[in-house]
Amino acid sequence: MKLKIAVLAGDGIGPEVTREATQILKAVAEFGNHExxxxxxxxxxxxxxxxxxxxxxxxxxxxxxxxxxxxxAVGDNKFNHLTPDKRPEAGLLQIRxxxxxxxxxxxxxxxxxLAENSPLRPEVTKGADILFVRELLGGLYFGQPRxxxxxxxxxxxxxxxxxxxxxxxxxxxxxxxxxxxxQKRRKKLTSVDKANVLExxxxxxxxxxxxxxxxxxxxxxxxxxxxMAMHLMNIPRNFDVVLTENLFGDILxxxxxxxxxxxxxxxxxxxxxxxxxxxxxxxxxxDIAGTGKANPLGAILTAAMVLRHSGGLEQEAQxxxxxxxxxxxxxHRTADxxxxxxxxxxxxxxxxxxxxxxx
Amino acid sequence: MKLKIAVLAGDGIGPEVTREATQILKAVAEFGNHExxxxxxxxxxxxxxxxxxxxxxxxxxxxxxxxxxxxxAVGDNKFNHLTPDKRPEAGLLQIRxxxxxxxxxxxxxxxxxLAENSPLRPEVTKGADILFVRELLGGLYFGQPRxxxxxxxxxxxxxxxxxxxxxxxxxxxxxxxxxxxxQKRRKKLTSVDKANVLExxxxxxxxxxxxxxxxxxxxxxxxxxxxMAMHLMNIPRNFDVVLTENLFGDILxxxxxxxxxxxxxxxxxxxxxxxxxxxxxxxxxxDIAGTGKANPLGAILTAAMVLRHSGGLEQEAQxxxxxxxxxxxxxHRTADxxxxxxxxxxxxxxxxxxxxxxx
Ligand SMILES: CC(C)[C@H](C(=O)O)[C@@H](O)C(=O)O
Ligand SMILES: CC(C)[C@H](C(=O)O)[C@@H](O)C(=O)O
Numbered sequence: 001m002k003l004k005i006a007v008l009a010g011d012g013i014g015p016e017v018t019r020e021a022t023q024i025l026k027a028v029a030e031f032g033n034h035e036x037x038x039x040x041x042x043x044x045x046x047x048x049x050x051x052x053x054x055x056x057x058x059x060x061x062x063x064x065x066x067x068x069x070x071x072x073a074v075g076d077n078k079f080n081h082l083t084p085d086k087r088p089e090a091g092l093l094q095i096r097x098x099x100x101x102x103x104x105x106x107x108x109x110x111x112x113x114l115a116e117n118s119p120l121r122p123e124v125t126k127g128a129d130i131l132f133v134r135e136l137l138g139g140l141y142f143g144q145p146r147x148x149x150x151x152x153x154x155x156x157x158x159x160x161x162x163x164x165x166x167x168x169x170x171x172x173x174x175x176x177x178x179x180x181x182x183q184k185r186r187k188k189l190t191s192v193d194k195a196n197v198l199e200x201x202x203x204x205x206x207x208x209x210x211x212x213x214x215x216x217x218x219x220x221x222x223x224x225x226x227x228m229a230m231h232l233m234n235i236p237r238n239f240d241v242v243l244t245e246n247l248f249g250d251i252l253x254x255x256x257x258x259x260x261x262x263x264x265x266x267x268x269x270x271x272x273x274x275x276x277x278x279x280x281x282x283x284x285x286x287d288i289a290g291t292g293k294a295n296p297l298g299a300i301l302t303a304a305m306v307l308r309h310s311g312g313l314e315q316e317a318q319x320x321x322x323x324x325x326x327x328x329x330x331x332h333r334t335a336d337x338x339x340x341x342x343x344x345x346x347x348x349x350x351x352x353x354x355x356x357x358x359x
Numbered sequence: 360m361k362l363k364i365a366v367l368a369g370d371g372i373g374p375e376v377t378r379e380a381t382q383i384l385k386a387v388a389e390f391g392n393h394e395x396x397x398x399x400x401x402x403x404x405x406x407x408x409x410x411x412x413x414x415x416x417x418x419x420x421x422x423x424x425x426x427x428x429x430x431x432a433v434g435d436n437k438f439n440h441l442t443p444d445k446r447p448e449a450g451l452l453q454i455r456x457x458x459x460x461x462x463x464x465x466x467x468x469x470x471x472x473l474a475e476n477s478p479l480r481p482e483v484t485k486g487a488d489i490l491f492v493r494e495l496l497g498g499l500y501f502g503q504p505r506x507x508x509x510x511x512x513x514x515x516x517x518x519x520x521x522x523x524x525x526x527x528x529x530x531x532x533x534x535x536x537x538x539x540x541x542q543k544r545r546k547k548l549t550s551v552d553k554a555n556v557l558e559x560x561x562x563x564x565x566x567x568x569x570x571x572x573x574x575x576x577x578x579x580x581x582x583x584x585x586x587m588a589m590h591l592m593n594i595p596r597n598f599d600v601v602l603t604e605n606l607f608g609d610i611l612x613x614x615x616x617x618x619x620x621x622x623x624x625x626x627x628x629x630x631x632x633x634x635x636x637x638x639x640x641x642x643x644x645x646d647i648a649g650t651g652k653a654n655p656l657g658a659i660l661t662a663a664m665v666l667r668h669s670g671g672l673e674q675e676a677q678x679x680x681x682x683x684x685x686x687x688x689x690x691h692r693t694a695d696x697x698x699x700x701x702x703x704x705x706x707x708x709x710x711x712x713x714x715x716x717x718x
Contacts, residue, residue, distance in 0.1 A: 075555065080554075083558070083561065084554075084555065084556055084557065084558060084561060087555060089555045089556060093556070119479050119480060119483040119592050119593050119594075120478050120479060120480070120592070121478060121479070121480055124478040140523060140556070140557060141556055143520075146557075146558050147558055148558035148559075148561055148562050152526070153526035153527055153528060154526060154528055155527075155528055157526065157527035157528055157531075158526065158527035158562055158565075158566070159524070159525070159526045159527070159562070160524070160525055160557075160558040160559040160561065160562035160563075161502075161522060161523065161524050161558065161559065162522075162523040162557045162558055162559050163520060163521075163522055163523070164499060164520065164521040164522070164523065165518070165519070165520050166518070166519055167511070167512035167513060167516065167517065167518045168512055168514075168516035168517035168518070169512060169513055169514055169516055172516075194606070194609075195439075195443075196434065196443065196446060196448040197443055197448060197452070197499070197500055198443065198499060198505075198519075198521045199442070199443060199505050199506055199507035199519040199520065199521055200507075200519040200520065200521050202442065202443060202507055202519065203507050203517055203518070203519035204519075206517075207517070225609075225610055226609045226610050226612075226613035226614075227613060227642075229588065229610045229611070229613050229614035230613045230614055230616050230617055230622060233478050233479070233592060233614065233617040234478050234617060235478075247553070250553075250584075250585045251584055251585050251588045251610060252588070253585075254585035254586060254588050254589045255585075255588035255589055255592065255614065257589050258589055258592040258593060263589060283586075
């Protein structure tokens with residue numbers, strides 16, 4: 001099969017982890033006689049430096065002409081003084097919008113080999129296998145009006161506003177994705193909101209409830225975001241598919257990184273739009289960029305999601321996931337997953353190579 | 360000394376845990392020859408049932424005439440169908456507003472005796488001692504406009520809006536509380552925001568930074584709320600005072616319940632307004648109300664905060680805290696703190712009595 005992949009390596013550790021992920025994709029292509037092409041384009045801080053904008057039009061064009069977009073990471077402290085609409089992250093938010101994917105899938109799985117690496121007890125993480133479905137195009141991230149006026153406010157000292165906004169249609173489309181995924185998994189859907197305070201959450205909850213009849217085999221439960229932040233740590237095994245609005249999903253999926261043991265392990269795929277967007281959950285981690293300490297497994301598992309959701313290559317996706325598990329079982333560790341008994345013993349590149357060999 | 364305390368027991372387990380807390384306060388009064396008076400008033404679901412409103416004017420009056428307000432819990436699933444402004448929780452949000460306290464202090468401490476009770480490893484929780492300072496009167500909880508219109512939206516299917524709003528003054532006043540508390544503790548302040556996306560957070564971060572010069576002995580760090588949700592679980596010991604806006608504090612302080620081992624252990628005090636408001640962090644837990652399973656220690660530790668922040672009775676507050684630690688060390692457990700080796704062996708009332716004896 002053919003797959004045109006736009007590669008947006010981005011900032012910090014983005015390029016080094018993306019390189020390992022594309023190596024794996026190339027290996028899969030060669031082995032299966034597929035034709036994957038890779039086109040690189042700029043996003044984030046590197047795009048600001050080169051083009052004065054975090055998302056040049058050429059990048060958008062490249063992405064829209066591709067079958068899948070593989071992103072590394074976006075974010076650079078150098079631009080912290082800029083307002084949100086000018087920062088590297090604005091490029092990420094804009095490409096999400098341009099591509100139109102509204103359902104961000106974030107699996108959070110406990111690998112037996114990494115059990116010692118989690119701050120949670122092994123008996124707590126054991127068997128945990130959660131799939132977050134995070135709404136990605138609504139809520140506080142995109143709601144208007146939004147502003148920071150340095151002269152506004154009671155005493156003219158400054159005032160800022162962000163808007164959380166959801167329509168029923170926006171909730172329906174992402175909730176249906178979550179329901180369908182739950183049907184293919186353990187048939188449990190946990191919807192997260194703050195319905196005891198927020199009108200947006202009441203709309204959210206009512207909409208999810210209104211769809212239940214279409215998925216009679218799925219059990220639905222509602223959790224308030226605050227309790228959920230606690231339950232996720234207490235009994236992660238209790239959750240199957242977890243549906244959240246944008247910001248709640250941002251917070252809870254990062255938190256759930258501790259179930260796996262490291263954010264560096266977590267992949268994500270954003271589906272439902274014109275072109276699917278694939279990005280590891282971790283950030284640009286400028287402090288370790290270029291040191292060989294970055295964990296490429298999040299990006300490599302993201303590549304597996306490319307194969308699954310854009311290539312229809314489920315077997316190949318699983319082969320990558322099995323290879324990653326094997327490498328971990330063999331005791332190989334980057335710095336972020338070296339808590340407990342096992343010391344870090346491989347670099348970003350070496351880890352990539354090991355997965356390649358295990359494939 | 361004299362202390363007029365308004366007691367708003369509220370819903371679910373509220374009355375049973377509040378009873379134990381007031382018993383302890385009475386014991387302290389008797390022992391120290393203080394004059395504490397207690398006036399009960401309605402709030403939440405019980406107030407809706409009795410008066411048709413979650414916060415009757417008589418309750419507001421009682422609170423405003425008191426030196427401190429001790430609240431149990433608010434929330435009843437019976438009213439889930441109502442819009443946020445009519446629900447039991449509206450009474451809680453309104454009394455917070457009427458009393459004017461903007462700084463909600465939520466300590467999250469690891470008790471050695473409860474180490475086995477946390478889903479986190481003992482070596483992770485060991486020594487953790489965090490004080491959340493949660494802004495309590497701003498953000499999405501109170502921002503206007505807010506509505507849920509069932510006919511709005513692109514296809515007329517419904518739309519909802521909430522507004523996150525902060526002024527510089529609102530951030531200054533709560534940040535100063537946090538800085539001052541940090542000065543009395545380990546001199547580290549972690550301010551939480553989502554400044555890479557939200558204008559409100561940029562205002563928040565800039566304001567905190569602008570105050571640093573007034574507290575040169577305090578080290579300030581900024582954390583994004585998503586990473587913070589993870590760091591709190593990975594290395595809770597790294598944090599001293601944690602300053603957050605309203606919703607972020609709601610989520611992170613509940614999450615941090617797992618550091619102590621149970622939400623049922625966590626007290627809170629809200630200061631800075633006309634009358635201080637004291638409430639345990641846990642909710643009304645309708646499922647266990649009346650069964651004797653509720654943990655009164657959150658409410659009892661809240662009573663200690665009444666003595667500390669409204670009575671100026673630091674020694675007495677500490678005496679209660681020591682008594683609680685002793686009872687835990689003696690192995691006494693309510694259901695919520697019975698994970699691990701120790702089975703639940705006492706009821707709500709028995710736990711209250713045990714603390715009384717240990718005093
Ligand atoms: C970098 C940032 C804008 C982004 C987000 O908040 O969505 C990141 O945290 C994520 O989770 O993908
Ligand atoms: C009951 C609810 C309105 C409340 C809040 O969100 O503030 C509670 O969760 C808390 O943390 O005190």
